[in-house]
Amino acid sequence: AQSVTQLGSHVxxxxxxxxxxxxxxxxSVPPYLFWYVQYPNxxxxxxxxxxSAATLVKGINGFEAEFKKSxxxxxxxxxxxxxxxxxxxxxxxxxxxxxxxxxxxxxHILP
Amino acid sequence: GAGVSQSPRYKVAKxxxxxxxRCDPISGHVSLFWYQQALGQGPEFxxxxxxxxxxxxxxxxxxxxxxxxxxxxxxxxxxQRTQQEDSAVYLCASSLAQGAYYYGYTFGSGTRLTVV
Numbered sequence: 180a181q182s183v184t185q186l187g188s189h190v191x192x193x194x195x196x197x198x199x200x201x202x203x204x205x206x207s208v209p210p211y212l213f214w215y216v217q218y219p220n221x222x223x224x225x226x227x228x229x230x231s232a233a234t235l236v237k238g239i240n241g242f243e244a245e246f247k248k249s250x251x252x253x254x255x256x257x258x259x260x261x262x263x264x265x266x267x268x269x270x271x272x273x274x275x276x277x278x279x280x281x282x283x284x285x286x287h288i289l290p
Numbered sequence: 291g292a293g294v295s296q297s298p299r300y301k302v303a304k305x306x307x308x309x310x311x312r313c314d315p316i317s318g319h320v321s322l323f324w325y326q327q328a329l330g331q332g333p334e335f336x337x338x339x340x341x342x343x344x345x346x347x348x349x350x351x352x353x354x355x356x357x358x359x360x361x362x363x364x365x366x367x368x369x370q371r372t373q374q375e376d377s378a379v380y381l382c383a384s385s386l387a388q389g390a391y392y393y394g395y396t397f398g399s400g401t402r403l404t405v406v
Contacts, residue, residue, distance in 0.1 A: 188330075213394055222294070222381055222397030223333070269332050276346055277323060278395065280332035 181206045183253075183270045185281040193289045198242075198257040200284050202270030205251065211273040212253045214244055215280070218266045226268075229253060240264070262288050292316075294398035296382050302404045303372045311367045311401045315384030322365050323395060324357055325381040333381055339365060372405045379403070 186201035204210055211230050215223040227238025234246040244255045253270060265288045270281040295314040303309050315322050321340055325333035326349075335349040341362040350357070354372075359365040369376055379402050383395035 215397075220399070222383075222399045223395075224397070225394040228394050274335070277335050277338055279335065280325075282332045283330075 181208075181210070181272045181274050181279055183212075183272050183279065183281040185268075185270050185284050187284055188282065189285050189287065191287040191289055192260045194262055195259050198255070198260045198264065198286065200255040200268050200270075200286065202253045202255065202281060203251050204253060204270075204272050206272055212244075212246065213271040213278060214238065214242070214253075214255050215269045215271060216240075216266050217269065217283075223269065226255070260286075260288050262290070264288055294382055294384050294396050296380075296398035296401050298401060299399065300402050300404075302406060305373060305405055306371050307405075308368065308370045309372055309403065311369075311380050311403070313365045313367070313382030313384075313398060315363065315365070315382070316386075316396055317363075319384035319386050319396075321385040321387065321395075322359060323383045323385075324365070324367050325383065326351075327379040327381055327400070329378070336367070336380075369403075372403075374405050377403055377405045 182205045184203045213228045214226040217223045226242050227236045229236050229246045237243045242257045267283045267285050269283045271278045297312045323338050324336040327333045337357045338346040339359040354370045356368045379400040381400045383397045385395050
């Protein structure tokens with residue numbers, strides 16, 4: 180069975196600082212991995228996805244993630260946080276016929 | 291339409307009441323998914339349609355939950371005899387392709403159900 184574990188339910192960073200949100204996955208098949216963002220009272224928006232091409236994946240809003248098979252990780256980073264990045268972030272992995280989500284990490288941006 | 295539309299946006303139901311939640315996917319999208327998101331949690335899979343066929347309903351928590359997509363476009367999630375633990379945001383997502391996980395989904399804004 181496939182699953183993801185997000186480390187840290189809340190992460191706080193200062194505006195302009197590096198953002199690092201951690202995700203580890205478990206998959207019995209070659210994984211397809213995703214990061215989604217959810218703003219308050221909205222649905223989920225796809226930030227980026229890994230589908231077995233390049234291991235460094237660039238997404239929208241300056242985010243990127245690196246697939247590391249040896250560490251079973253797919254951490255999300257952004258070099259410089261902006262106030263508008265405050266939201267809930269979900270790591271996800273493909274299941275048999277659906278996407279399986281982690282529990283989420285709420286990102287707080289400190290002025 | 292331009293995006294996935296869900297209605298109503300908010301629903302308050304008395305315990306024991308039946309509710310129906312509607313999802314209007316992006317035109318032409320083959321795959322449609324329902325997820326349940328409890329407060330402070332990630333979305334949990336409920337059910338999946340490919341056109342009008344319900345291919346996976348393994349996530350429906352009980353036989354009080356029922357979903358349909360009779361013409362392969364609009365879908366309705368029905369919850370009978372609602373209970374307090376049904377309170378959550380119900381998210382609908384659609385995807386153009388059959389291999390939906392490859393492309394990711396387009397999500398609606400959800401219906402927030404509160405059972406009192």
